[in-house]
Every structure is written in structure tokens, then in C-alpha cells.
Amino acid sequence: MFSMFLQLRIVLVVAYAPALLTRERLAPYTISLQNTGTIPANNIVVTDTIPVGTSFIQDSVTINNVPQPTANPSTGIPISTLAPSESATISFRVLVTSIPPSGEIQNQGNVSFQYQPDDTKPPVSVTTPTPTTITPVNVGTINPIKTADKSIVSVGDTITFTITFQNEGTIPVTDISVTDSLPAGTSFIPNSVTINNIPVPNANPSTGILVGTLNPLDSVTISFQVQVITLPPNRMITNIASITSTSQPDPTRPPVTTTITTPPITVEVNPNEPNTFIKTANVNSAHLGDFITYTLTFTNNGAISANNVLITDPLPPEVTFYPNSVTVNGVARPGTNPTIGILIDTVNPGESVVIRFIVQVTAEPRGGLIRNTARIRYTLRPDPTQPPISVDETSEPNIIPFIGPFVSPNLTCFFDGTRFIRRGWDRRY
Template identity: 30%
Template sequence: MAAGTVDLSMTKDICCGSGSDPAPGTDISYSIDFSNLGTVVAPDTLITDTLPPGVTFITSTQWGAPVTPLTVTADSVVWNVGDVFPSTYYGTIVVQAHITDSVPVGTVLTNVASIASSAGESNTLNNTAMAVVTISPPRRDLYISKVLNSGAPIAGRAITYTIYYGNSGNSTAHDVTLTDTLPLSMTFLSASEPVTATVAGNQVVWSLGNVPAGGYDQFYLSARVSDTVAGGTLLANDVLVSTTDVEANSSDNTAMAQVTASPPYGQPDAFGYVQLDSTRPGGPAFAWVDATDGVTSTVTGNNSFGGPFPIGFSFLYYGNSYTQLYFSTNGLVTFGSGSVAYNNNILPDPSSPNNVLAVLWDDLQVPASSAIYYKQGGTAPDRYFVVEWYNVSPRGDTAHPLTFEVVIYENGIILFQYLTLSGSLNSSTVGIEESTGTTGVLYAYNEARLTSSLALAFLPPGLIAAPADAVISGPTTGIVDTTYAFTTTVSPIAATLPMTYVWEATGQSPVTHAARSSLADAIAFTWSVSATQAITVTAANSQGTVTTTHTITVSSLTPPTSTPTPTPTGTATPTSTPTSTPTPTGTATATNTPTETPTGTATTTATPTGTPTSTPTHTPTATPTPTHTPTQSPTGTATATATETSTPTPAPTGTATATATPTPTQSPTPTPTRTATPTATATPTTTPAATTPPPACIDLTGDGWVDTLDVMAVVSRWGLTVANPDPDNDPATPNYEARYDRNGDGVITMLDIMGVAAYWETSCP
């Protein structure tokens, strides 16, 4: 049996961007490929690289990882690569070396490498290889490029650019600076590290230091599109790379990323299409149209398309009528021709494909467990055609299934719906575009905006209309010198934007809110006189106008005039013999006006049982007893309106002492006018019933209730203002403010209003 053979082989080349014309003072890289073309293993294999004069070893790698040489001398490097098994290719060593500054221009550098095994071999002709270069004059050549990386260029949205730069020359470029000039309609947000950018106005500058021959890198720059940018605006972003050295070619030192702004939400593109979504007021409702009971297409696998498929009606798209369409595995519907494009572009973009519905344009696949279904539905003139991508997935990632669809309607509406989504979804394009690629509506570009149960509607200009109706929402009652907000909402949702709103109100100057990109608008008004005030708004767009009116009744806060009550002269009809009832002991917080303790002569038919003295210490439950209800006369004399035994009622604070000295007089038994004393509680929390109206000086709104408006009215009357009736914004304590809670019980009641009035004036007038 014949013995096996060893046949080592190698090649050597300049590699890794070094070029074939290195300059003095630069680095150079060589690649050494080796193999064993024999039939048995070559043991103890050594590779020797002999360096030419003026070249010094720096480092080496094998299979991408650093490898330490066996020996390194001034003119050679040796590696032990061990056993080399039979193969047409076995391994590669990359050698990085430095050419010294002293090597003259024009010098030819010959670098020779060899390979040998301890087993020996019969064929050594292929055991050596060389690489030859000629030293050239130093040359620097910087280059740069810029592309939109992610984000839809829409007013108010953020987008991200990628900036690539490098040095294709043979010598190091020194003091390299990169300057990005943003358009005035964009503002800088952030830039990637490790080099920190300096921002001055609309310029972003990176100081990069030195860039070696063959060196390159990239940056990410994020910027925000201005809120005022209209759809169709061309956004041109320039970038420049420069060095303090003289360059061989400066024509590639500048680059421009130019994109067309897509219309903001609810605004039309140049043709008139408007995009709405189910996450915002006025957008379409998510209503899945199941197509799995329709036709199962043969469009499967990866990067395939099918069609044309008959739509079943004439569909008008960007002014052209279509009766058939195509769709692909990559989430695209096209008109006119099919496309298998998997590298998604921004929209609009003149490069192909054009005339598309990018439902979820990405590199997708339709495996055996998935399918694309389609079907027709409805009756004229409300027919529709639906394409459903069922359980498809990103290419090579079946763990993240996707189910979505497009429904096109006979009236021109286009509806994208997303039933179940998973994965990152940050590498797709979503939107529509016409046949030339210059006009379109973009929803998302390489950004994770899509969610499950999302619906996107694209409305054609034929459905865009004048505002048909407007409604103003806001308060219907108020008080003077208080500001009130009003909001109007315009319908239908397809009304053309922008919309201009002109507000008018009684006694106010007209206010115009021009070119608003919303079907809602708000304003605030203040009136200083009490009256019924009218608020009118006129909403207008390019198609027409609508006007509506709202009214608010504003009340005055002028305090009521105090009119002294004359002292009445009453004649008691004696019919009974009442007896006095002692006042309960306790700390009373009454819910009515404290009754003064009168001193007078009471005419009665019996001798009183005693003069009670109470020291309030607890919360009493009062027993209804006949009492005096004195009326303060202009002269300050208390006159009783009933002839009976007095029962003093405790004041809210203090020690109540009833001092009554009636003179017994024989007379017929009087019939007393009984006035029940209300039950006193420690923490009253309710207002009087409308059947027992509070005094006018407290119920300033005159509605029979004591509430927040009365609090506001009282404090306003006495020189205070209520900037916020609920400053703690706590729903559990609405309309509560500590300075109006005079008794500190945590709620605002009539007693607190009395307390406020008593604080600013001795008593109610």
C-alpha cells in the first residue's frame, strides 16, 4: 500500500485596503493563505515571512483572532501553525507592518513568505510566495456619503441619517473635520459617539483627528423636522469632510442627503391623498376583513410575486384607473407590473418600484404554514378587494409571525390593517406612492411604529370635502372676570386640512387661528359684565366654511344691599303652659346661624324651672324645644317674636350661658310658635336643602344652594381671588382649598363661607 503525501502550498497578497502604492511612514497589510494539497496531515508546520529593508512587523491575526509568532527578528517573522490537514484551503495569516519614513519614493519592496513541515515533501515549488509594491509619494483622498437611515420626514418627527467617511489615499490625513449643515427646517437632536459633536446653530461639527490610509468609519445623526414643514418640501442636508493636508482629489469631500417631506398627519400630499390612523380622533376604526375564506394564492417562498389579479371594479389611484393588481411576498401591492424588491426604500422615491401600496414592505417570506389570500366583496358601488398576508415572517425568522392586509374600496379609499405583529419591525416601509415616485404619503420608514390592531386609511382627494358641521364645547354658565375655555370640533374627518378658525365673542375682538392642521381648535374668553354672551366660530378650508354659535350666561358678583329688618310687634295668644328645657352639654358646631342670647322680659303663665348654664364639652343631639328667634333691630334691641320660655342654643365656640329672667304673669295659656332646633353635628358635610334657602349674603348665586360658586363669590366680594378652585388636583377633594376651610374639617360648607364672611366683615349684612 502506497504511503500518503504532504504537499503544502501558499499565496501572498497585499490586503485589507493597503493598496499597491504605499507611501513612506504608512502601514501595509499582507495576507498569507496556506493549504495542504497532499493526502496526509502535515505536522509541525512553520510559516516564515521575510520582511524587506525599511519594513517592521506590527501584529498578526489568524482566522480573525490575534496570533503570536513563534519568533520575531528585525527582518523575519515565524509562526508555528501546527498540523495542516489535507484541504484545498486551510487558513490565512494577516500580517500588519509599517513602512518607515526613511524609505525613498520609488523603492520596490519585495516581501517573501515560505511554508515547511517536519514531515518533508516531494513538491516544494509551491512552498513560497511573494508580494511586491513600489513606494509612492504621499497622497490623501478623503471621501464621504450620507443617507437617510430611519424615520419618516414628517413635520414634528425625528429622522436619523448615517454618515460614512474614509481615506482612500496612501497616507494619513491629519486634523480631519466633518461638518454637517442641517436645513433651517430641522434641528439637531443627537449624534453617535465616540467622538462628541459640537453644535453651532444649524451646523454639527466632529473633530476626528487623524484618519490613516484605508481608514473609514460612520456616524449617526438624529434631527427633528420642524412643525411647520409642509408635505412635498424638499429637505436637503449637506455634509463636508476636510483635512489640513493637501488632497489629491477633493471632489468627493461633500455629500447631500435629499428627501421629500411627507405630509403631516391629516394633511394631503401634492395630489390630495390624506392619511388617518385608528390611534387618533377621527381616524378609521380597526375592523378586520378576513380573506382566508377567499382564494389562496400561489405566491409563496421568498422574493416572489404574482399577478395580475382582477380587482372586480375600476379602482382610481393617483388619477389612473386600474382593474387589476400584483402583490409580492415582501408586503407590496403594485399597479401596472409586479416587483420582488426586498430592499425597502423611503417614499416617495423615483427609483423603482413605483406605483405601490407598501403595506409592510420588508424582506419577508411565506413559508409552507403561511399563505397570501385574496378575495372580492361587496356590491356596486361599495365593492372592495382585500389581500391578506397570513402568518408570514421576516426572512429567516419564523419565530415572529405577521398577519396584515390591505383593503381597497370602490370609492378610492385604501385601508391597511395589522391583526397580529411581532418582532422589532424597524426595517420596513409603510405608505403609498404614485407612478413617477415623486409624490406619496409615508407613515413609517425603518422605525417601529406599527402595532397589532392598527388601521391606516388613505383617503383620495375625491373624498376630501368642506367642513360640514362644527360643535363648540364649553361651559354654559359662569361669573364675571373669570376665564373660560372653549373647543370646537369640525366634521367630517375627511375635511381638507389645513383649517382656519375665526373666533368671535360678545364684547371681544375677533381672533384668527390660521392654517391649523387639526379638525379641533381651542380658545379662551373673559367677560367683565354679567349677561348672556355668544361665542361664534367660523371654520374654513379650501372647499368651504361652516359657522356655529355657543352661549354662556355670566353672572355678576356685586354683593347684595343690606336692608335693616324692622322690629315686629307680635301679640301672643296664650293657650298652653310651656316649661323650659335645659340646654344640652356639649361642643356644638351648628349648621344654622348662631342665635344671640337675649335678655328680655318674657310673659308666661308659669314660673320658670330654673336658669340653665351649659358648658359645652361634647357633641350634643339637641331635642327640639321652643326657642326665641330674635331679630336684630336697627337700634340693637332684641325683641322676641313668641312669648315662651327661652332655650339658649350653644354658639359654635365658647361657653354658652342662658340668662333668662321672665316675670310670671297670670294670663291665658299661650300657643307657642315652635321653631325646631336643628340637630348639631361635629362635622357637617351637606348643604341646606333648597326648601330652606340660606341667607342671601351667603348664597350669592341665588340658586338655593351653598357650593363652590358661592365660595368663589364670597371671597371675591371681600377682595380675594380663586385662581384654581382645586389647586391640589386631587379628585378626592374637589374644589377644596385650605384657606377657605375656616373650621379645618377638610370640606367647604356653609359654615366656612360664614367664616370667610365673618373674617372680612363682622357678620353678614
């Protein structure tokens, strides 16, 4: 009586540690067959469905170290015939692409063959499964997501950024640090950092927020706030955070440090109205000897204070400043002269300052127009860690038509601080 027995075994070989795998590493599989029977095994085909979490490396199949181009274990690798005591070794490689839910890669193949113990009868077909191999995948994986609590903001608004990630791997991730270089146009709000809703005083995303260790399936949520202080380029705030961490997939090798970044988060900034500086007059025309009250109005429409505000008005030659006529927000400023400069110091966001002073028309202007332009200079400091920014602007020209000749009565006139008084009548300007 003839007997047939095909002995086989499957061996998984990992170059550095046969007991485990890591993601993005090549895993060679080896299937060894031996005919331990007394008659040939024919039409041998080895089939191996590639396990979940891996992908087959094309042209990696060898039979007894001889390359088998285009062969693929998923569709079957033909061996042809093995004589008694003859053996064959089939190898191929896969790439570990993801972590299976179980954290392990399981693999099992099948070997089919035929043998014919009785020449007078049809061949016998046999399919034998290979032993199942179970290999743990050691990897620490975090995939961060960054969000903002607003999609559209204005200068002066506050944005809360949130970074969330979980250890989706099978081993701890240690020494986690989150760094976020703040985007242009924003300023970090001190002591606004929280980790899992717990405040972290003095933490700063620009220098790194220390998280520590995350075990498998643990997660962390980091939040912090910034203020929009200026209009950024293209009116868009674009922000990316980076996370640096360490893991040790192979205990026999040094730890591995990795840095990954979040997908960009974008917030649109609506442009505020710029700071305004306007000059007006209380008359539409003037004669020789008339008095004109000029009004200068500066409004801070921004989100930060305007400091060291200095307003000057180089008066045209046809008018003369009337001494002690300057008022600032209705308060007299004796001794102040607009041609020298009126110091306001600070104008906070949303505030306005109104300056008034009086001039007298003392000469006929060239071209028949009294043309006057005022100037304002101040500093802004959107970033406390950087030097202030200087601003130098002028108002739109104020133009008053001159009407002449005009002879005014020869009357005595004096200014009492709020009005001009002429003998014979009381006239206000």
C-alpha cells in the first residue's frame, strides 16, 4: 500500500526581532514544504491571503531562493512536483501598513496538491492549511487634529485653538511635546493653556507644551487662546501644530523619536475700519479778519492702544493761531499751540479724541483758497515682545474759499476762553 504525507510549516522571520513587527516595516514570510511520503506530490499550489494590515511587495516571491516574477501568494504559487523526501521553500514579503484592531497580524495559508497511490484510480486531491502565525505589532501612533472655535473673526477677537490626539498604537508613547508657532497677526493669551480641561499655568505653545506619556487608547485634548491683534496677510490666519514623541517598538533597539504635524487650520479675518483722522472747519467760506474754528478728530478703530499720540497743524500763512484757544475733548489746554504739537498720549481701542482751536484770517490766500492739512503721529505695539510700530499720517486737506475784499467794523474784540466778544454785540464762533 502506498502512503502519501506532505509535511509543511510556515515560519515568519523578522530580521531584527522574530517575535514582533512594527508599522512600515517589511515582514518576510517563509513556507517550507517537504514530501515525507513514498510517492510524488503533484500540482502543488501554495495560496496565502495577505493578512489585514499588510500589503504584498510585488516581485518578492522566491522558490528555493529563485525569484518568481509576477507570482502572488493571494492567487496561488505553483510548485509543480515534489518527489519523496524532496522539499521546497517559498518566501515572499509584505509591508506592515496599519495596526489591526487586535494589535496582532494573523496569517494562515493553504497548500493543495494531488497524489496517485493507485494508477488504476484517479488522483487524490488534498488541501492542507498551514499553521496560523500570530505576530504582535508594536507601535505607538498618534494622529492629531487641530480645530478653532471660530471660522471668521475680527481684529480684537479671541480664538480658542484645540489639539486632540489618541495613542492608536499598541505600546506607550512617551515624552510628548506639542509646539505651535503662533500665526502672524495673533498674540498668545498668557495662562490660557489647558490639558484635558486642567489649567497649566505659564505653559506656552511657542516653547512647547509637555504632555508626558500616553498609553494605548489614551487620549489628550490641549486648548489655548490667542487674540487677533492685526490684520494678517491675505486676511487669513493659518496655523499648524507639531507633536514630538518617543516610542520603543523594539525593546532591543533604542527608542524612536518622531515629529508629526496637524493639518492646517484656517480662520478668516474681517478687516476693521482703519483708524480715522479727520479735519473740519465751522465755516464754508471766510473773509479777511474772520475767525475759523478747526476741529481735528482721531478715532482708534483697532484692537490695541495708540500711544504717544502727537497732533500738529502747520497753519497756512494767511491765518494766525489765536492763543489759548485749544481744547481737547472740551477741556481747555492753555499754552498749547497746534503748530508745535498737541500731545494726547494714549487713545484706547474704540475711543476718539476731539481737538478744537481757533485761527483768524489775516491775509488773502494765493488762489483764493485757505488750504490746511493736519498731521498725526503715534505708535502701536501689537506684539509686546517686539518694538513698537510708528504711524505717521495726515488728514485730508480742509479747503475754505476766501471771499474778499471785506471790511469789518473797527471794534474791540477779546476771547474769554469759549467765545469772542466784540463791543456792541456778542458773537460766537
